[in-house]
Amino acid sequence: MRPFKYTTASTPTTAVGLAQSNPNARFLAGGTNLIDLMKEDVARPDELIDINSLKLNSISAITGGGISLGALGKNTEAANHPLVRKNYPLLTKAILAGASAQIRNMATNGGNLLQRTRCTYFYDTAMPCNKREPGSGCAALQGINRMHAIFGWSENCVAVYPSDMAIALTALKARVKVLQPGGTTRSIPIEDFHRLPGEQPQHDNTLRTGELITAIELPPNDFAAHSAYLKVRDRNSYAFALVSVAAGLVLKGNTILSSQLVMGGVAHKPWALKAAEQFLKNKAATVDNFSKAAEITMQEARPLNHNKFKIELGKRTLISALQTALKG
Template sequence: MTPFKFSIAENPSAAIGLLSKNDRAAFLAGGTNILDLMKEQVANPTEIVDLGRLKLSSIIASATGISLGALAKNTETANHPIIRKDYPLLSKAILAGASAQIRNMASNGGNLLQRTRCSYFYDIAMPCNKRNPGSGCAAMEGFNRMHAIFGWSDKCVAVYPSDMAIALSALNASVKVMQTSGTERIIPFGDFHVLPKDHPEKDNSLNFGELITSIDLPKNNFAGHSAYVKVRDRNSYAFALVSVAAGFELQGNNIANAQIAMGGVAHKPWRATKAEAFLKGKPATKAIFTKAAELEMSTAKPLSHNKFKIEMGKQTLINAFELALKG
């Protein structure tokens, strides 16, 4: 691990000020990802700005929804009574995402900023445009079984690892950030993470120095009909090969509204807009679920080792739809 300076911020403005003075500095919240990256020499910040004293851990309900403090722990969020009652999809996704020990440390804001678990990204001897822009993508012609089937570019085929964010995408969350000027901006969740295109080193739309202060969820009608399904190589907290977060609003046996996101298939949470549009207004039947899943997976572009993800994606979508229907 490269030596670094350790600074403690007393408030959000101070945190932003410290980071803004050093373009090789990084924020530290729970540390469950950044410390791994530093140990493996993937990330080498010269300064760590500790956020532990910032008062950003509250979970506050309002008439329009609920606000999740950026420094609230994943465990607190998943087990919060309002989350369990009104946003069970989020609770299920968080609990599928990591061991209890990690959830006890990991912060909500940090969860959104996780870097890919692509093995070529972590192997500093291999070329990786995400780690070292312009060096190439070893995964493109390598063992790309875990990699993207949607939205990838010839610069990067890595996938985004968070489970929590897949549910947040399906729930139309927004991310509130403090800018370096001290003013606030709100980023719709679909715009927060970005596809690789020509700049795979950029995971999200944050500007350097900006600080996530909360994640806000609007009210929804999915509490009774939602599901999170995660398919992985082993059941002990492995990253998703494919995951699906699905929420339905029903009118009788018809689907009045569907919000669906997929994980393990793209560089960002993949909103299943084709399936959503097809399901709206249709009866909740196995035949309709199958058609929606086939439609969503029809534009997938598999790599040499992950063609299986197309059928897996289809079946995982159908499974999630059926579980959401049951409630």
Template structure:
């Protein structure tokens, strides 16, 4: 690990100012991702700004504004504490299931909500500094595109990058229409709809999200919904624990009598960002909640997929995963 300066902040403004003053500074919160990247010489910050003294870990109901009736979770709240909070388990079980499907218990006890949003890809070409990677070192090429790309993207990838976003929590937040609150050195709070927070790679894969340097994630707001009892998070992976998704699905359904009023679907393990399945959602609106309709919706969404040499199996896997997740959501979130 290379030498670095350590700075600690007690206010959001001071943290944002320290970050803004140094383009090569990074935030230190739970440290479960940034420290690994520094040890591997993938990230080389010359300053870490510790924000753990900030009061940003509260889970609380939202009592005013457009998301009144929803819930706010602090950017520094631990993943484990968030997943197991009574308000989350009761009103947003989809988020609880997604968080508990990720990483290990030890990591969830340390990792923060804001850090989960901003974690970097686990593409092995990104971590292997001897290999070309436009995300790690822009302009060097993408080793994964013509390499071993079994775990890589089937949606939204570009010639510059085929990496996928690794988070489970973010897939659920995408389906839940969350809003990310961030604050910079000016003190102004900015609201970013979750669908706009993460980026597709395009020609700038080094940029994972739309967060500006110097901004701190203060909270994540989740609007009230009517589908808590009909939601499910499905994660398909190579082994039962501590593995990243081949394909994951966050599914939720709100019924109107015998028909689907609206469905919410987001996929993980398939794109540079949590992939919101808008085509499938539009198809399901007003339809009966049948296996045939679930299959048609899944196939419609998967028509947009473009496989690489080694990950064509993800298209059929994703189709089946969508059907299964919707079926389990309709069954009250049970397996």
């Protein structure tokens, strides 16, 4: 690990000011990903700004319905909060599918969104990686890419985004509240928060220099009774998704009025299944229609040398998640 300056921020405004003045600084909250990256010499900040004393950890109802998750609230607290369990069980299921209890007790809600890829070439500093060193190449493109993307990748990067929580938050139409330098704020729809790699895979999200996540807001929804999060992985614990699906259904009898479907483990960001949602609208909730939606989803897939299995796995995972959501 390289030497770095350690600074403690007493207010959100102070934290943002410090980060704006040093583009190579990083905010330190739970540190469950950042510290690992620093140990591996992948992340090389010259300053850590400790934000753990900021009052950004509350979970509360908001005016007009919905809830606000403080950015510094722990993942465990979010998963087990009564408001979340009652109104957003999809989020609870997704959080509990991720990491270990020990990590969930440390990891923060805002930090969860900022996780970096677990691509082995990204972590191996002896290998070329455009995400780690722009312009060096993508070793995974022609390497062992079993865990990598089948949607939205570019010649510059085929890595996938690792968070389970963000897959559910995308299905829940969350918004990310951000404090900007100068004290102004903005609210980013989560579907616009994470980026596809394009020509700049080093940028995982749309945050600007100095910006600080302060909260994640979830609007009301109508599918708490019919939602599911299904994660398929190589082992049943402490593993990242090969494919995951967050599914929510709004039903009238056996008719699907609307759905929210998002897939993880397949792209550089949570992958919303818009075509499948459109197909299922006003259709009967049957296995046949679920299967057709799965076929539609995979029409745009571009598998790599070692991950063609994700096409069939993705279909089966989506069908199974929809069946589970239907049962409630």
